[in-house]
Amino acid sequence: MFKVNDNYLKLPGSYLFSTIAKKVNAFTAANPQAEIIRLGIGDVTQPIAPAVIEALHKAVDEQSTTEGFKGYAPDLGYAFLRETIAKNDYEAYGCDIAADEIFVSDGAKSDSANIQEIFSLDNKIAVCDPVYPVYVDSNVMAGRTGTYDPKSETWSDVIYMPCTAENNFCPELPKETPDIIYLCFPNNPTGEAITKEQLQVWVDYANKAGAVIIYDAAYKAYITEKDIPVSIYQCEGAKTCAIELCSFSKTAGFTGLRLAYTVIPKELKCGDVQLHALWARRHGTKYNGAPYIIQRAGEAVYSEAGKAQIAEQIAYYHKNASYIFNGLKEAGYTVAGGVNSPYVWLKTPEQMNSWEFFDYLLEKANVVGTPGSGFGPSGEGYFRLTAFGTYENTVKAIDRIKKL
Ligand code: PLP
Secondary structure (H helix, E strand, C coil): CCCCCCCHHHCCCCCHHHHHHHHHHHHHHHCCCCCCEECCCCCCCCCCCHHHHHHHHHHHHHCCCCCCCCCCCCCCCCHHHHHHHHHHHHHHHCCCCCHHHEEEECCHHHHHHHHHHHCCCCCCEEEEECCCCHHHHHHHHHCCCCCEECCCCEECCEEEEECCHHHCCCCCCCCCCCCEEEEECCCCCCCCCCCHHHHHHHHHHHHHHCCEEEEECCCHHHCCCCCCCCCHHHCCCHHHCEEEEEECHHHHCCCCCCCEEEECCCCCEECCEEHHHHHHHHHHHHCCCCCHHHHHHHHHCCCHHHHHHHHHHHHHHHHHHHHHHHHHHHCCCCEEECCCCCEEEEECCCCCCHHHHHHHHHHHHCEECEEHHHHCHHHCCEEEEECCCCHHHHHHHHHHHHHC
């Protein structure tokens, strides 16, 4: 008789966004006339930039010719894209990352979930609290997190690093030494960023403790302030302790096209073993490469026209973020994020918990957001709104909230 991977059975409840979808569907069924505005899930709404569309068309047309046809892509990514990324995302910022240290993939979600496979099961992970749920859940599935306590909503073998108003949503170094540290800045869900000086403290700590940092930079395109690093490799010594995850999803609206990359420097070693070699082996066995046409689209993101068009899109989302941030502030809310990020993190009013505020906002303003508690215990009493809607809807939603 077959047996299932019972680590999956340990996962509590359903995934945050399916719970939200169920609640919204029930509300819509009961109130069919309500005009719901969704500022919950972090999906973009702006169409793909013209320079990227042009590259996609060209790459599609190439497939109709014998000379242009492409079969399996190299499983680590085409050289043209890896070299373009190395030049634009690293060399341009003074980071010494070679093209062959960049692994192209179809998403930072899958990379952030899969990367734990190359580490031993007895490694202890540390995560920010609140946190992008994938880091913890993927470690639960692997059997690395111990037992779940439904009361505190925490796992016995996970080190939680609270990010609260008291520490400006930047985690303090943990008391217990972790083996693997997940950091995401600019942060989902708090929308707050970390300065280069603060990140350097983590790099020094990891190098000293023999820990590895998995640094999720999915929102780096939203950085506006000068002292915020766009890459962990801007910090001295990061190449011996850090893996970086990046995505085209929020940078260039590729949530549907699917393209991302992970950087593993060759100097990052456990004894004699290069993590680069392990991830290359893993990719070679389990992954057959992101599609050629999508990689050509990714390359066009870095063309002069692509850069200009994408900067306009980011500015559009920034304008939404400012409208949310300022509008809520005017209405008396305590807000964070929104400056180097498309997310605004607000304190729920009048002692409401996160889900109570979710229901209140849905019923009274017909606005959907994301309850902070869905991202971890320290998210309780907070709520996330995203700037990824259209400007018109964002204005409408915030004006409704202001009137409550
Ligand atoms: N990392 C973080 C922190 C995210 O918030 C998200 C998506 O919301 C992802 C990764 C997923 O990126 P991708 O679309 O490339 O899978």
